[in-house]
Amino acid sequence: MSDKINSWIRAKDFIETSFRITGENVTTKVPVKSAEVIEIVELHDSGVVLKVPKIAGALGHLLLIHIMRKQVPAHITDDLEREFSVTGKIVKAEALDAQTSLIELQFYQFNEIQWKSFVEECAKRQDSVDKIVRQIQE
Amino acid sequence: MKDELSKEEKEFSQSLANLRFLVADPSSSRKSFRALLSYFKVKPHLVDVVDSAHDSTEMLKKNKQNVIFADYSLGGSHCFELIQVQQDVLSPEEVRAFFLITSQDSNSLVSSAADESVDAIFVKPFNFGILKQRFIEVLAQKIEPSPYTKAIKQGRRELKMEKPEEALKSFQEAKKLDPAPALACSYEGEAHQMLKHHPEAIRSFEEGLSHNPTHFRSLLGAVESFMETGDYEKAYEAGRKLVDHHTVPVKRIPQLIRLSVLNQKFEDVVQFYEVTSRLDQSDDTLATYLGAGLVICGLYFLRKGANTSALDAFRKAEVACKQQPRILTRILRALITAGLEAEMKAFLSRIPDEVKDSAEVRLAQIEFWARSGSQHKALEYALKMIQENIKDEKLFEWAIRISKELKRKDTLIEDLVFKAGQAFPDKRAFFDGMK
Structure with missing residues (x-):
């Protein structure tokens, strides 16, 4: 059923981007437990800042991260690859709390085109958010 | 990250010199915002970092920060309260900016936040360049409007x-x-x-x-x-035009539901229900308005004799209102008034005990029995409620009225009138008049 007809809200306005991220410590060959904790925080040109469980790895370890888009809002083009992986070295690590750390991965092995497209997708999300804020406030 | 500031960035950086900053983040983004402020050479003693909702309010009251970065994981309502506190602690002449950080990017959340005077929303994961650009854009306008x-x-x-x-x-x-x-x-x-x-x-x-x-x-x-x-x-x-061109902030929707009801556009309310029932999340205020709107739809359909549509609307209201006693009672009353006994019984079997045992619902049942000729049952139930010390004007009114219909002894009726007058002294004359 189309949600446009006579409804004051549209279901698509409640959809948010969500990712499922899993990881494996390539150095110790141990999968990252409590993967639901993993969060991508900041994107660099050839690296990423992630929140991970504290036991995910130590400085210098190689980490394989698998990113899968679970849900993408309608304003984001849907012809993106649904999942991809990157491997990087932990170059910085800082404890966030007793269970989690913030780490910076410097990519060691990654598909540049895939990564660039992911970074652009996130920039589009930000643009779309900025547009709504302006529409409401200006 | 390039550490060298451009000429424009240097000028901008100087304009930040007198501002205080608060990073309120229990989650993961505080490092990025500390890095952003450090990039613009903000002195560390001007930056406070807290990781809980309570500390953020306390710190804001104490240090009156001009610029706040608040992570949505502090709680949406807390973030919006922080805006209010910030407005209260700063004088009108001072620079004030509020940045919300979130990984949730639904249009609905964004429009609701924008409606609460959030100056910008940063969606995680972010890119430092974009963060920096939007930060300058928003703050420059605030500093030099x-x-x-x-x-x-x-x-x-x-x-x-x-x-x-x-x-x-x-x-x-x-x-x-x-x-x-x-x-x-x-x-x-x-x-x-x-x-x-x-x-x-x-x-x-x-x-x-x-x-x-x-x-x-x-x-x-x-x-x-x-x-x-x-x-x-x-x-x-x-x-309609508003909805066609914008995502309406959730807190504005009740007014639109009311508008549908006032215009007798009941299909809107039903349609609204269809959409919300497909959503993972729902808002309690919305649920109340939606439930109430659907009850009004049901009442309208009942008046038109469209019982099937009415029952459908009531069923939807029952689901939408998340068992709110006031709305469930209203449905029950509607079913009683319409004489839909089977539906009323089925309805009563579905509602939770705490609602079923509420004075309002029990009273509605008394009304039903009294109207459907089961006076003895109605009276027995009413007297039981009075014995339980439940004080309700309608309860006494029904008890007296049914007692008279059943031609009970005058002394018993007078006793009821006396108790009613004691419970509601300002209505004593009314109860006396019922004798």
Whole structure:
């Protein structure tokens, strides 16, 4: 059923981007437990800042991260690859709390085109958010 | 990350020298914002970092930070409360900016946040370059506002101080400072609304819409003022236009549901239910309005004799309202009044015990039995409730009325009237008159 007809809200306005991220410590060959904790925080040109469980790895370890888009809002083009992986070295690590750390991965092995497209997708999300804020406030 | 500031960035960085910053983040982004501020050479002692909702409020009251980065994981309502506290602790002349950080990017969340005076929303994962660019964009405007923005800010301040006449002057001044001053017009309308001058407010909103036909605040203001003047049809038209062009913030939706009901556009309410029932999340206020709106739909269908549609609306209301006793009781009353006994019994079997045992629902049952000829059962139940010391005017009224219908002894009726008068001394004359 189309949600446009006579409804004051549209279901698509409640959809948010969500990712499922899993990881494996390539150095110790141990999968990252409590993967639901993993969060991508900041994107660099050839690296990423992630929140991970504290036991995910130590400085210098190689980490394989698998990113899968679970849900993408309608304003984001849907012809993106649904999942991809990157491997990087932990170059910085800082404890966030007793269970989690913030780490910076410097990519060691990654598909540049895939990564660039992911970074652009996130920039589009930000643009779309900025547009709504302006529409409401200006 | 490039550490060398460009010439423009250096100038911008200098303008931050007197500002204080608060990073309120229990989650993961505090490092990025500390890095952002460090990039712009903000001195560390001017940056406070906290990781809980309580500490953020305390720190804000203590250090009166001009710029806040708050992570949505602190709790949406807490973040919006922080904006209010920030507005209260800073004087109107001071720079104030609020950045919300979230990984949730639904249009609904974004529009609701924007409606709460959030200056910008940063969506995780972010890229430092974009973060920096938007930070400069927002803050530069706050530090050096254009004359137009300055006049609007002045007027908003006067509106907040409940000085609508002065605010009107500021907004009228602002209108001269921009070729398409839709925002100034909408605020002018809001000042008229504060003065209860709704026809003037409507003219201001229409002027705003002449500059920007889909202007959010002007459409929203028009909905409100048309409703105030009783022109529900035009309010509905403005509401439709609003929804066609914008994602309406959740807190504004109850008003639109009310508008559907006032315009007897009951299909809107049913449609609204269909959409919300497919959502993972729902808002309690919305649930109440939606439930109440569906009950009104049901009552309307009952009046038209469309019992099937009415029962369908009631069933949806029952689901939508998340078992709120007031709405469930209203449904029960409607079923009783319509004499739909089987449906009432089925309904009673579905509702939770705490609702079933509430005085309102029990009273509705008494009313049902009394109306359907089961006077003895109704009286027995009413007397039991009185014995339980439940004080309700209607309860005494039904007990006395049924006692008279059953021709009970005068002494028993007088005893009931006496108890009713004791429980409700100001209604003593009314109960005496029932004897």
